[in-house]
Amino acid sequence: MHMLLHICCGPCAAFPLKHLRESGYDVVGYFYNPNIHPYKEFSRRLETAKEFASKMDLKMIVDSRYLLDEFLRSAFNASNGRCSVCYEMRLREVARFAKANQFDCFSTSLLVSPHQKHELIREIGEKVAEEEGIPFCYIDFRIGWTEGVAISKELELYRQPYCGCIFSEKDRYYKPPKEGL
Numbered sequence: 603m604h605m606l607l608h609i610c611c612g613p614c615a616a617f618p619l620k621h622l623r624e625s626g627y628d629v630v631g632y633f634y635n636p637n638i639h640p641y642k643e644f645s646r647r648l649e650t651a652k653e654f655a656s657k658m659d660l661k662m663i664v665d666s667r668y669l670l671d672e673f674l675r676s677a678f679n680a681s682n683g684r685c686s687v688c689y690e691m692r693l694r695e696v697a698r699f700a701k702a703n704q705f706d707c708f709s710t711s712l713l714v715s716p717h718q719k720h721e722l723i724r725e726i727g728e729k730v731a732e733e734e735g736i737p738f739c740y741i742d743f744r745i746g747w748t749e750g751v752a753i754s755k756e757l758e759l760y761r762q763p764y765c766g767c768i769f770s771e772k773d774r775y776y777k778p779p780k781e782g783l
């Protein structure tokens with residue numbers, strides 16, 4: 603089965619790629635993540651994803667458009683929360699490319715992370731699949747989270763400290779002042 607796998611970053615793709623190859627899938631990667639902030643971090647994650655692809659002999663298509671304004675506008679206006687538009691924006695592009703290029707299905711490395719909104723990713727993947735007319739391959743890659751971390755360390759890949767957007771960067775580092783200050 604010919605699968606287009608959305609790659610959110612190199613480290614997160616480590617276990618899904620291993621698992622999919624062992625299960626007989628013929629995998630091509632697809633990097634599309636305009637949510638990542640700032641641009642230097644985006645570039646670093648893109649370079650890491652390329653490094654991962656090269657070390658794993660993985661063909662990877664790179665969509666390096668950095669649609670920051672579009673992402674921020676959608677995130678601010680999101681009625682279902684910013685992660686919902688963030689997942690949909692990325693998965694829709696992957697589904698469209700997969701459909702246009704005769705892949706059998708698509709999936710995403712986001713499904714490996716216990717820090718992501720797993721059920722929401724599944725729900726959005728299935729909705730996009732129906733709307734774009736190509737199957738979403740749902741697999742709970744979280745079973746291999748620890749193994750994936752170990753592989754990424756073996757490969758000496760850069761591991762990012764926050765999810766990606768400017769809001770997640772704030773959540774990671776900002777400590778509100780104590781009351782009264």
Ligand code: SF4
Pocket residue numbers: 637638684685686688689765766767768769770
């Ligand atoms: S927290 Fe992560 S998934 Fe949610 S909007 Fe930010 S980058 Fe996207």
